Amino acid sequence: MHDELGDPEFLALLDNEGRIEPRDAMPDAYRKTLIRQIAQHAHSEIIGMQPEGNWITRAPSLHRKAILLAKVQDEAGHGLYLYAAAETLGIDRSELLEALHEGRQKYSSIFNYPTKSWADIGAIGWLVDGAAIVNQVPLCRCSYGPYARAMIRICKEESFHQRQGFDLLLTLSNGTPAQHAMAQDAVDRWWWPSLMMFGPPDAESPNSARSTRWGIKRFSNDELRQRFVDIAVPQSEALGLTLPDPDLRWNAETEHWDFGEIDFSELYDVIAGKGYCNDERMERRTTAHNDGEWVREAAMAYAAKQKEKAA
Amino acid sequence: MTALPLWEVFVRPKRGVSHVHAGSLHASDAESALRNARDVYTRRGEGVSIWVVPAAEVTASSPDEKEAWFDPAADKIYRHPTFYDVPDGVEHL
Amino acid sequence: MILDLADDALILSHRCSEWLTRAPEIELDIAFGNIGLDLLGQARSLYALVGDEDQFAYQRDTHEWRNCTLVELPNGDFAFSMMRLLAFASYECALFSTDPGRDDLRAIYAKAIKEATYHLEHAEAWVLRLGDGTDVSHARMQAAVDTVWPLITELCSSAPEVEGVVRTQLAAILTAATLTVPTTTASTRRREHTPHLAHLLNEMQALAREHEGATW
Numbered sequence: 001m002h003d004e005l006g007d008p009e010f011l012a013l014l015d016n017e018g019r020i021e022p023r024d025a026m027p028d029a030y031r032k033t034l035i036r037q038i039a040q041h042a043h044s045e046i047i048g049m050q051p052e053g054n055w056i057t058r059a060p061s062l063h064r065k066a067i068l069l070a071k072v073q074d075e076a077g078h079g080l081y082l083y084a085a086a087e088t089l090g091i092d093r094s095e096l097l098e099a100l101h102e103g104r105q106k107y108s109s110i111f112n113y114p115t116k117s118w119a120d121i122g123a124i125g126w127l128v129d130g131a132a133i134v135n136q137v138p139l140c141r142c143s144y145g146p147y148a149r150a151m152i153r154i155c156k157e158e159s160f161h162q163r164q165g166f167d168l169l170l171t172l173s174n175g176t177p178a179q180h181a182m183a184q185d186a187v188d189r190w191w192w193p194s195l196m197m198f199g200p201p202d203a204e205s206p207n208s209a210r211s212t213r214w215g216i217k218r219f220s221n222d223e224l225r226q227r228f229v230d231i232a233v234p235q236s237e238a239l240g241l242t243l244p245d246p247d248l249r250w251n252a253e254t255e256h257w258d259f260g261e262i263d264f265s266e267l268y269d270v271i272a273g274k275g276y277c278n279d280e281r282m283e284r285r286t287t288a289h290n291d292g293e294w295v296r297e298a299a300m301a302y303a304a305k306q307k308e309k310a311a
Numbered sequence: 312m313t314a315l316p317l318w319e320v321f322v323r324p325k326r327g328v329s330h331v332h333a334g335s336l337h338a339s340d341a342e343s344a345l346r347n348a349r350d351v352y353t354r355r356g357e358g359v360s361i362w363v364v365p366a367a368e369v370t371a372s373s374p375d376e377k378e379a380w381f382d383p384a385a386d387k388i389y390r391h392p393t394f395y396d397v398p399d400g401v402e403h404l
Numbered sequence: 405m406i407l408d409l410a411d412d413a414l415i416l417s418h419r420c421s422e423w424l425t426r427a428p429e430i431e432l433d434i435a436f437g438n439i440g441l442d443l444l445g446q447a448r449s450l451y452a453l454v455g456d457e458d459q460f461a462y463q464r465d466t467h468e469w470r471n472c473t474l475v476e477l478p479n480g481d482f483a484f485s486m487m488r489l490l491a492f493a494s495y496e497c498a499l500f501s502t503d504p505g506r507d508d509l510r511a512i513y514a515k516a517i518k519e520a521t522y523h524l525e526h527a528e529a530w531v532l533r534l535g536d537g538t539d540v541s542h543a544r545m546q547a548a549v550d551t552v553w554p555l556i557t558e559l560c561s562s563a564p565e566v567e568g569v570v571r572t573q574l575a576a577i578l579t580a581a582t583l584t585v586p587t588t589t590a591s592t593r594r595r596e597h598t599p600h601l602a603h604l605l606n607e608m609q610a611l612a613r614e615h616e617g618a619t620w
Contacts, residue, residue: 023371049425049433056421060612061620062414062457066444069421073354073437076430080351083430084335087317093337094314118611118620150334157355163404168620176618231403238401284425289312292428294544295482296313298537299339305536306340315429336431342529347431350438 004029005213014143014215021145022088030214033207034144035089036105037216039096042082043107047281049075051115052124060118067164068121074161078154085146101286109267110197112277119172119179119186125165126239127187127194127232133158134228135198143215166235173240180240187236188244195259196267198225226256233257318344319369320352323360330362338363406509407460408562409499410450411471414461415601416492417443418608419479428482435526439489442519449512462612466602474555476601480548483534483541487548490527494573495559496520498566528577535581546583553586 005011006027013024020026053072059065083093099105110128115121136158139151172183199205199221211217219227236243247260315337321330333352338344344363352358420440427433451457475492479485500517504510534541556574560567575585612620 046430053424056424057418057607058611060462060615060618062444062448062451062461064620065421066441066448069424069437069440069444072424073434073441076424076433076437077351077354080336080430080434081334087335092314092317094312098312153334159404166401166404171620175620176615178615179618235401235403288426288428291426292482293312294538294540295428295534296315296339298541299315299343299533300313301537301541302533303340337429338431339533343533346526346529347435350434351431354434354438 005210006030018141018143018215019145019148020143029210031089033211033214034147034216035086035091035096038082038086038089038147038150039099039105040107042079042086042096043100043105044111045075045079045082047107047285048111049079050281050284051111051113051277052121054115055118055121058118064168071125071161071164074157078157081150081153082147085144085150088146097289101282101289103282107281108197110193112281113190113193114277116189117182117186119169119182120190122165122168122172122183123186123190125161125163126169126235127165127190128197129158129161129165130232131194131197131228133162134224134231138218138224141215141218166239169239169241183239184241187241191244192262193267195225195229195262196264198222198228200264200267229257229259315339317366318348318363319366320344320348321362321364322348322352322358324358326359330360335366341365405562406450406454408470408472410447410454410460411469412475412492412559413443413450414447415469415471415604416475416488417441417447418604419475419485419488422479423485432482439523439526442516442523446512446516446519449516453508453512458612462609466597466605469597469601469605471601472555472559472561473598474552474559476598476604478600480551481544482530483544484548484551486527486530486534487545487552489523490531490577491552491556491559491570491574493520493524493527494570495556495566497524498569498573499563502563502566531577531583532581535578535583542582545581549578549583550586554588 004027006014007025010020010024010026010030013020020030049072052068052075056065056068056072059068083096086096087093096105100107115124133155136151136155140148140155142148142151169183169187172179174180202208202220202222205221208217208220233243233248245260247258249258251258316339317335318338318341319335320333322333323330333348336344336347336351338347341363345361348361348363349358353361417440420436420443423436424433424440427436447461448457451460454460474488477484477488497517497520500513500520502513504513531545534545536542556570557567560570578585612618
């Protein structure tokens with residue numbers, strides 16, 4: 001009887017090579033866990049296009065319009081790289097999309113928050129993409145080859161995303177009083193949700209041990225969260241903006257920034273579907289997919305006709 | 312619901328090196344697959360040649376036995392992180 | 405004339421960007437992004453020849469805009485958007501093949517024609533697939549053709565000598581796609597903008613206008 005973690009050959013491959021590739025034998029649970037994690041990551045990229053995409057038509061300069069259009073386009077691309085990685089595990093993209101549309105698979109709840117002002121675009125780039133980078137860099141060494149390779153590709157493009165967000169906020173912070181206030185307001189709203197992107201505290205994360213053994217998860221939620229805070233605090237000072245945490249304090253002993261307690265009840269509400277924009281995000285996604293059916297049908301019909309002609 | 316078939320994409324990043332597997336995408340036919348591949352996998356000027364192959368046509372082995380299209384991408388300078396002036400002393404960007 | 409084309413490119417770019425998160429396949433979101441970025445780049449290069457790009461984009465009122473009707477219409481369905489793109493790209497390819505008589509424009513034309521060629525191929529591929537796909541797609545595509553065809557004269561009004569070439573090229577593509585080429589043509593020159601432009605500009609300009617003199 002095989003241990004749920006995998007038989008000796010699989011574990012040896014994992015420990016010696018550090019990489020599992022699509023045709024390697026693998027435990028069913030490893031395969032299922034990866035499909036779910038990669039797919040939900042992909043869904044997050046696709047849904048994540050919406051809160052920012054909403055501002056392309058309202059961008060206040062052509063320079064910013066171009067940058068934002070390129071960024072949102074990149075996110076679509078990231079979704080595609082990830083769906084492609086998930087498909088190497090023997091599942092079709094259409095099944096994954098179905099799971100998303102039917103609520104069986106999820107996306108990062110950070111994208112259920114509304115983008116209330118232009119400054120939110122900067123805050124998302126600086127904080128949300130910043131947090132994503134901290135999460136994603138370790139995944140570049142994830143045990144599953146296709147996922148790791150997709151992550152390398154994504155990480156290369158992601159630093160542009162964070163940098164443009166920082167740049168946008170810097171311009172606002174140094175702008176008119178109204179612009180500065182806009183930037184500060186956005187940071188005040190996006191800071192805590194960004195911290196919650198790293199997931200529940202380690203003590204409340206049930207599946208971590210197995211994911212760690214399988215080389216899917218290299219660092220704990222709390223470790224990554226602390227890393228993000230340590231990076232972001234000096235950056236906030238460079239931006240001339242404050243962070244909405246009165247308990248933020250440099251700890252000379254640990255050489256980390258101590259921060260206040262996170263109210264995870266909001267996160268759990270949003271996960272459970274009670275977020276501000278949950279319905280809106282899903283409706284846009286499912287409508288695009290359903291409305292596109294006649295186009296996909298037509299494309300396949302045309303392809304079939306061409307094949308017949310060639311035969 | 313209609314699903315479009317899967318294609319594997321190979322890109323030759325520059326002359327002198329061989330095609331490398333870049334990933335996959337969905338398209339209804341080869342021409343669409345090529346066009347999609349150009350948009351998805353060579354947006355930052357990463358390629359001079361693209362191959363697309365229906366995933367179903369790829370035969371794999373078992374482990375134990377063992378000028379014109381790409382020019383427009385080159386000037387989109389805001390895609391690259393080095394485009395931005397990061398203020399001195401700001402790290403991790 | 406430069407402003408006509410710049411405005412055409414910017415408005416159409418804006419329309420393309422509206423397709424992101426709404427396209428029939430994720431690959432098409434990316435394609436629309438690509439086309440939108442190309443057109444935005446063209447607009448910016450052209451505005452730069454005559455003044456401040458953001459002044460043109462954000463501070464002019466509706467009646468000051470010189471784009472044609474075709475580009476300001478809402479996206480409609482995917483068939484309409486592809487037919488519109490086909491017509492516009494065909495026009496651009498024809499226009500960019502002519503000699504503009506000055507070096508700075510020559511440089512812009514040389515770069516833009518590669519982009520327009522790509523847009524044309526993309527739109528042509530879809531018009532073919534939708535025209536010769538299913539009965540449903542054929543009907544939608546024909547409706548798009550019927551709407552776009554009369555607007556081509558106005559589209560070409562800055563360079564009327566290319567209209568013939570454009571119509572001939574489009575007719576060939578439509579025929580190959582099993583679509584009927586309309587026999588009527590309108591001879592409208594530039595006229596009043598439709599109400600759609602005011603809505604578009606309202607959304608596009610609101611934030612910039614709210615903060616006078618601000619840098620973004």
